[in-house]
Amino acid sequence: MQYKTKTASTRNFIAVAETKAKLQKGKNIQQAFLLKQLSGYKIQFNTDKQRLIIKRVKNAWERMQHLKVAVLYTVALCITGFLLYGSVIATDLHFAQQALINGKNIGIIKDTAKFESLIKDMQQSLSTTLGKEVEPTDKPVYIARLVFGKSLTSDYTLRQNILSTFGEVEEAYAIYVNDVLICAALNEQVARDAVEKIKNDNLDGTPDAQVEFVESVSIRKEFIPIGYMRSQDGIYNALTATRETPKVYKVMQNDTIWGIANKFAMSVDELYSLNKELSDVLHEGDELLISKIEYILNVQTKYVYKGEKAIPYPVNEIQDYDMPLGKKSVVVAGVEGKKYVVEEITKQNDEIVDRNIISEEILSEPVAESVKVGMKKDLSTVAISGKLARPVFGTISSRYGNRSRGFHKGLDIAAPTGTPIKAADGGTVTFSGWSGGYGYLVKINHGNGYETYYGHCSSISVSPGEKVAKGELIAKVGNTGRSTGPHCHFEVRLNGVAQNPSKYIN
Template sequence: FSGAQLAGFAPACVLGLLLFSLLYVQLARPMQLYINGVPTVLVQDEAQAQALLEEVKTELAALYPAAANLRYEADLTFSKSGVEVKAKSAEASEIRTVLKEKLDWKVDASAIQVNQAKTAVLASTEEAESVLDTVKRAYLPSNGNVTLVEAEFVEPIEVVTVEASIRELDSATEAVQLLTQGTEKIEEYVLKAGDSLWTIASENDTSVEALQAANPNVGEKSLQIGEVLKLAKAEPMVSVKTVIKAVNEEKIPYSTVYEKDSSAFKGQQSVVKAGTEGKKAVTYEIAQVNGVELERKVIAETVVAEPVNKIVKTGTKTIVASRGGGGSGVLAWPIRGRINSPFGQRGRGYHTGIDIDANKGDPIYASAGGTVTQASYSGGYGNCVIIDHGDGLSTLYAHLSKLSVSVGQKVSRSELIGLAGSTGNSTGPHLHFEVRVNGGYKNPINYLN
């Protein structure tokens, strides 16, 4: 080509380059993605947006595998109008986030209705049924001696198919918590020094009764610093009624059989054979609601071991006081002397024995053979000796100036046990002498020869 010809092509080349540049800029400029007419994010082109949309759908389908018919309901439009020439498309991760969060993704889900009101929404019917089964099992017996008869919900409950946003879906754990604890938030309080149920209730606008209801295992005396208390009682949205059978081992009380013994005096008793409690297996049918017992009835009893009766011999021999003022002769006189104070009412009080006149240092003898159970100073009795003669009979010797025996010692009838004196609550030397039968005070005169 000649120079003139090349010069003629120049304007055309320049115009071509200009058009190509304008076309390139137009093609390279990102597009604004509108969701329901609202601008959200810049994308390279519609193809990129559609590809990322499929990726998001696949990701959500993996998160909710049990949900059916995953979809979104929105109008997506694209436009380069108003987008600056130098604008850049957003990163793919940002576009995915926008598509995930801005679109209202929906599924065909299953709702648990309690009293015809929707409570929890699960991804599938199988998940909803599993949640209800978990709620039931929370109140089933774990004890090996307990068996379940039946378990049912008190309220009418239904699982229905609903259209739900994925934001509405509850996890199985959330659904169980919702049904068993309700929607009320349970606040907690950490105990500190000086706290009491009353002060905690006062500070938190509640009552002691409400605190005790929310924390049934906590008592005023068992509060510990650092312990966590619930400030509100959870109110479950459903109630589970269970009927269980429980087998308990219980004691059978023994009976006491009294046998007459003509060789022992009236009032004297001796145990011939100790009693033994029996055992029985008792089967109860127990009705509960949310673990709280409503009713219990016995449906069976089986005796495991029969009780063994306690056998006690009781004396029938009558004690007759002699006309000459003497007694039955069961006991010997511990010392001979005048009776200064008899048995029975004395002024405003009651004299539980007899007072026999004596000089300090006079010997005191055992009224009958037996075992010394006390030989020591004892308050108003002063130096005192008690002898157990068996069959419930014992004698007491008080105000002694000296003790000649010790606890556990075996003594014979008329054996020296001490010396008369005036120790304890006493106005002068004498012997205070008591006769006791099975712990009761008796008139010694009726026993002395």
């Protein structure tokens, strides 16, 4: 059965209706299939647009399938992103910036804030070195880059490139000692000649000597502040100079203040001035500031010495009680022996630090010397001569006068415990024994108001009332009483008033 329509839209609508009508009459497999297919569509006719609208109707299962596909795509996209990021990390890729100043490439950096802080620090450092204000560089320009880690600019190269943008620098040959910049030269040969001259000056007259620097020395071509520029002589002087630097010393068992001062060629007063809170009693583990002279560059020389060396002769003393005390007279002159030695000598800064005997052969034995030693006491006093003998052989560690801990009434002569203390002049012992802060003390009266004190003794050899001669043993050096180390505290008194001992000692 057929119908004729005037429009396509009308025809389509009637055709569908007709199809449905026909399908309702037939009950076969095809009809069931078509009905099933049509049930999945929504059919409408738009009268305004004169158009037939057919829409596919999705059931719940189909909607779930579409949702599942969407979720799978999202997960896949996330996984791909993570894999891409992981690939960037695994291949050492970095998001970085290429820094330029005045159009000049400075380097590839990761942190612009750190880079600009570095520029500022270098400007201040350069101003300090030159002693005047250095103009800042133009503001850096950055270009984003994705680079491998090895493409990032090293700190050293970055600093050099930044330095090159300042006006107060020159490209020169810098001399480093243990990676510390010492000086520089515009000419590479000038720098190398100055370093070589130091080695030649330490050959010690031995062409076969091995001369090496204890520290590492390197010459690098780089941009350097002009304040570091030197001539060849200037480089030599800079590398051979010394400096006094404070160091921390940890007190060890049996250390004394005097011993520490003596060890580092300091006076006790210098040690006290560096350590304001220092007490007279030291404890193991205490830390003290000490002053130490150091070379900028230490030079070590090794060579083999072959030749004759003298063998010292022994001295036999013969006591003579008719000869004044302290006088000596040679009876039989000694003769040095000789030996041929082969030894390896190691010097550092022209001071022998090690000897290694390879072989030696005695060429002649030494002959002993005989000497008469005077034992006769001389009871003359300072009141007659006006001069005193030095009571002990040692180092003056503290002089008469004002010092950080108050007025010092005597002269401190540092020496190892047990060193002999001798009477500075003839006289009578007025006191020998313990005396508070003096420790073990000896007093000698020389007449006419003169008296001498010998303090901090470890032992005493005389008694009160005993007559002693100039140069006679009266005690031994110690560390008793209020003492910072083994020494002899020597006082000269006139009518009970302390005098400056240095004015009386020969």
